[in-house]
Amino acid sequence: MTFVPPPPPAKKSNTKRILIIVAIVLVLCCGGGITGAVLLFRGVQEATGPARDVAVAYVEDIMAGDYHGAYGRLCDRVQASTSEADYTRVQTAQLKISKYEVTGTSIKQMNSTTTAVITMRLTQAETGAVMTQGFPLLKEDGEWRVCG
Structure with a gap:
């Protein structure tokens, strides 16, 4: 009788382990990317929100015929x-103006001067014509003012 050695143990595949590690890394990266995007969006909203709010209030004053209120929002x-x-x-x-939609916001700071341009799509009540207009703003004494 001849001795037949047992077959060598089958090599374990690392594929399953590698796929699990790759999946974990992807989940962490996607979670970090989503968290970063949310924080960036919040930061942009906090920076642009007050300027946007002033431009919207200005247009709403004009729409309501409150020209005294709109004039009060103008820069010095x-x-x-x-x-x-x-x-x-x-x-x-x-x-x-019958309606408006904010379509863009841009803020710039140069030295001690902070400016913004809020772009809106305005619809004229009489004709229904739509036009795009930028509202330049200037930050004066800590408050945003329409300046143009």
């Missing part, structure tokens, strides 16, 4: 160059 430079009566006369002559 514009108020110094235009009286409230002249501003009201010009606004009264403009075509009325």
Whole structure:
């Protein structure tokens, strides 16, 4: 009788272990990416929100015919160059806005001056025409003001 050695043990495949490690790494990366995106979005909203809110309030004042309120949201430079009566006369002559949509927000800081441009799509009440307009803002004494 001849002795036949047992067959060598089958090599264990590392494929399952590698796939589990890759899956864990992917889950961690995706979770980190989502968390980073949420934090970035919140940061952008906090930075742009106040400027956006002022531009929206300005347009809503104009839509409501509250030209005194809209004039109060203007920066010092514009108020110094235009009286409230002249501003009201010009606004009264403009075509009325029936609705608006904010389509863009941009904030810049240069030295100690912070500016923003809030872009809106405006729909005219009389004609239904849609136009895009940028509202420049300036931060004066810690408050955003429409400045253009």
